Amino acid sequence: MYIGKSIYRVDSLEKVTGRALYVFDAEFPGMLYAKLVRSTEAHAKIKKINIERARTYPSVVAVITGEQLKEYKVGIYVADRNMLAWDKVRFIGEPVAAVIAETEEAAERAAELVDVDYEPLPVITDPERAFEERAVLIHENLGKYDYYRGYINPIPNTNIANKFVLRRGNIEDGFSKSEMVIENNFAEDMMNHVYMEPMSVIAQWLPDGTLEIWTSAQSPFAVRYLTAKALHMPESKIIVHVPYVGGGFGGKAGVNFEPLVAMLSKMVGGRPVKLALSRYENFLAAPSKVGVKAWVKTGVTKDGKIIAWQARYIVDSGGYADYAVNVGRTMGYIGAGVYDIPNIYVESYTVYTNKPYATAFRGFGILEAHWVIERQIDIIAHKLGMDPFELRLKNIVRPGSSLSMGQRVDKGNGDLEQCLKMAKDLIGWGELGEKVDDYTYRGKGLALSIKGPSVPANNAAQAFVRLNEDGTIDVSVGTTEIGQGTLTSIVQIVAEEFGVPIDRVRIDTFKDTSKSAYTWQTVGSRSLFYDGNAVLAAIADAKDQIRKIAARVFNVEPSDIEIRNGKVFARNNPGSALDLKDIAMGYTLPNGNTIGGPIMGRGYFIRSDLTILNENGQGNPFPFVTFGAHAVEVEVDVLTGRVKVLRYVAVFDVGKAINPELVKGQMIGGAIMGISYALYESLKFDEGGALLNPNLIDYKVIRSDNIPSDIITIILENPDTYGPYGARGIGENAMLGVAAAIGNAIYNAVGVEVHELPMTPERVWRAIKEQRPELLEGW
Numbered sequence: 001m002y003i004g005k006s007i008y009r010v011d012s013l014e015k016v017t018g019r020a021l022y023v024f025d026a027e028f029p030g031m032l033y034a035k036l037v038r039s040t041e042a043h044a045k046i047k048k049i050n051i052e053r054a055r056t057y058p059s060v061v062a063v064i065t066g067e068q069l070k071e072y073k074v075g076i077y078v079a080d081r082n083m084l085a086w087d088k089v090r091f092i093g094e095p096v097a098a099v100i101a102e103t104e105e106a107a108e109r110a111a112e113l114v115d116v117d118y119e120p121l122p123v124i125t126d127p128e129r130a131f132e133e134r135a136v137l138i139h140e141n142l143g144k145y146d147y148y149r150g151y152i153n154p155i156p157n158t159n160i161a162n163k164f165v166l167r168r169g170n171i172e173d174g175f176s177k178s179e180m181v182i183e184n185n186f187a188e189d190m191m192n193h194v195y196m197e198p199m200s201v202i203a204q205w206l207p208d209g210t211l212e213i214w215t216s217a218q219s220p221f222a223v224r225y226l227t228a229k230a231l232h233m234p235e236s237k238i239i240v241h242v243p244y245v246g247g248g249f250g251g252k253a254g255v256n257f258e259p260l261v262a263m264l265s266k267m268v269g270g271r272p273v274k275l276a277l278s279r280y281e282n283f284l285a286a287p288s289k290v291g292v293k294a295w296v297k298t299g300v301t302k303d304g305k306i307i308a309w310q311a312r313y314i315v316d317s318g319g320y321a322d323y324a325v326n327v328g329r330t331m332g333y334i335g336a337g338v339y340d341i342p343n344i345y346v347e348s349y350t351v352y353t354n355k356p357y358a359t360a361f362r363g364f365g366i367l368e369a370h371w372v373i374e375r376q377i378d379i380i381a382h383k384l385g386m387d388p389f390e391l392r393l394k395n396i397v398r399p400g401s402s403l404s405m406g407q408r409v410d411k412g413n414g415d416l417e418q419c420l421k422m423a424k425d426l427i428g429w430g431e432l433g434e435k436v437d438d439y440t441y442r443g444k445g446l447a448l449s450i451k452g453p454s455v456p457a458n459n460a461a462q463a464f465v466r467l468n469e470d471g472t473i474d475v476s477v478g479t480t481e482i483g484q485g486t487l488t489s490i491v492q493i494v495a496e497e498f499g500v501p502i503d504r505v506r507i508d509t510f511k512d513t514s515k516s517a518y519t520w521q522t523v524g525s526r527s528l529f530y531d532g533n534a535v536l537a538a539i540a541d542a543k544d545q546i547r548k549i550a551a552r553v554f555n556v557e558p559s560d561i562e563i564r565n566g567k568v569f570a571r572n573n574p575g576s577a578l579d580l581k582d583i584a585m586g587y588t589l590p591n592g593n594t595i596g597g598p599i600m601g602r603g604y605f606i607r608s609d610l611t612i613l614n615e616n617g618q619g620n621p622f623p624f625v626t627f628g629a630h631a632v633e634v635e636v637d638v639l640t641g642r643v644k645v646l647r648y649v650a651v652f653d654v655g656k657a658i659n660p661e662l663v664k665g666q667m668i669g670g671a672i673m674g675i676s677y678a679l680y681e682s683l684k685f686d687e688g689g690a691l692l693n694p695n696l697i698d699y700k701v702i703r704s705d706n707i708p709s710d711i712i713t714i715i716l717e718n719p720d721t722y723g724p725y726g727a728r729g730i731g732e733n734a735m736l737g738v739a740a741a742i743g744n745a746i747y748n749a750v751g752v753e754v755h756e757l758p759m760t761p762e763r764v765w766r767a768i769k770e771q772r773p774e775l776l777e778g779w
Helices: 014-015 104-111 125-132 173-175 220-231 257-269 279-285 324-333 366-384 388-395 418-425 484-497 526-555 662-678 737-752 761-771
Strands: 032-038 043-050 059-067 095-101 115-120 160-168 181-187 200-205 211-215 240-242 273-277 289-302 306-316 342-352 433-438 438-452 461-467 473-477 506-509 561-565 566-571 573-579 600-605 626-638 642-655 710-716
Touching: 032 279, 043 095, 043 506, 059 104, 059 257, 095 104, 095 418, 115 306, 125 289, 125 306, 125 342, 160 324, 173 289, 173 306, 173 342, 181 366, 200 257, 211 220, 211 257, 220 257, 257 273, 273 526, 289 366, 306 324, 306 366, 324 342, 324 366, 366 438, 366 737, 388 418, 388 438, 418 438, 418 626, 418 642, 418 710, 438 737, 461 710, 473 526, 484 506, 484 526, 526 561, 526 566, 526 573, 526 600, 526 662, 626 737, 642 662, 642 737, 642 761, 662 710, 662 737
Parallel strands: 032 273, 211 240, 306 342, 473 506, 642 710
Antiparallel strands: 032 095, 043 115, 059 095, 160 342, 181 289, 200 211, 200 273, 289 306, 433 438, 438 626, 461 473, 461 600, 561 566, 566 573, 626 642
């Protein structure tokens, strides 16, 4: 009826008509406005903050410094961040004071009048130096911070915020039996999320001690929990509201400025306070994506069997740990990706540097690992004189084998081999690279990908399904709408299960932690899997209530009641059917007696068989995995180093496409974002830690004329064992292998290996000059 159909998104009308409400749009009576005073030093002690000129500026209500808030620490896995820096600063742009005024303009002008006296300290911007450094510590008190024990492993008296190790088999034995060993180094720069809506937060501390927060965040319940932890107060006293969110990509997954704005409201007597960052401020003060330095060593036999895989990742977290420590951890336990290798040893170190702090990003560590893994696979194939397709086919995991961390693969995880073969055929793999003219070449590349949510074993989702008097159905889930379309798919599930028209189902697009159903977080491509299953459980509960009422009406057993096409009837007498509205509030007999009462279904979902990883990084961490294959054709101009993607093919086994157009939209969007990640996006810093491109003029993102005109998306549907209707997540996987496929295609075109992201024209041109200078002859 509705499963497998491409209906319009439930939020489309409000968005295209401009009626969708975002936090930035909200205004409240008596509201004040905050602006941040940001550090001009990357690493320095704060000697003195002079606020007098700002405090006396017209319309200024208060100027708050870190000294007033130093008892509070904020953090997701490591509580290492001050709301406002008070002892020292750790990156340029770190907030050191907040000005609160009657108007945003007054707050901004007054913030410019705050004088801060710094004592500069040595600056570390290179993550490899941070890894080795012991004399210069960015967090001297790392050993004293509260952190998520058993999950994160900070190393005191170092700059290492987390160390993770994965061990499988015997790595020394694997290399001793190898007939060829290949080593390479890879790197990628830090990036910005470039979501459409910069961060905005409004907070109000009410007279009864309740704190209300309105925020542009992905995960309202995470904001509630982490704010409560930071402010030493119970979650029950905090209400978090999340309206529409203008994109997140992981950048709004945890807690950001919410605790600070909450305290600002408290310090001005409970008046609502709004902090809305400009794009420039968002670049400087909000979190970005990690950078990575990687080393990988692989042992193979001459016939192409990979028997040893060793890697070391140094993950650049910037000034604070935030989500980056778990990003680095996930890079470690994804190990060798989709390849079945008996001997694996991976070390992942997340380190502090004097850059803006890093957080989650679409793909969450598995993205960064795929750049290394899938490029290394192609390089191995070149060294062996083997077709990269054949090398992949020979080594991929199959049902009965296991992933690097020990999680078993079965048919319910999808068909990786089919994805690979289809992508190869659709890109026309058998054809060699083509010379277009003297200085232009074309080539093709492949990459595989795997993604599972990096979540705690006990993460869960809850759902409510309520029937109204007119037979319509209200649905509540905790997942936020950040553009991914999950809420539309959930509406389709409800309409399918009750057999009612789509317009008879309404879902809460605005989240309120005091009313909405709970979900852990809107991250990790987990939402449809978890919230969809919770909704199915809530529907089952509602149907059970309906059957018990209808059984008494029709004088049959509950098991004899059927619910189809919006009707309720006894199986042996379908002609005497009730509408849902007749039973939604219970059923009233002719004499006024009532059977039952209002129907409200409640459900939850949790994978009870997930485990934490042991000391060797082994366990069962993923609630599901999604397999995919990427193939590209590129054109390389050797004179300029410019790379243009001409064609892109994506093949993913999503289990079941609840809404095929939404799935294709994720695949196309992931491809475009992946091309931008591969070729354009980079945060550039000078040696002193200053960000050189904090705007959308100098920070390059993909433009419409860089998008390939030929994007092919193929959906495979081998049902997941546990997914709702067999569905599994696709949102992140859609971009995971794009960069590696482009890098592989560049080699196919011009025979040079590029090891750094983004693969800018300058980097590609330098690689050509160093590795294939003959291609430039005659110019």
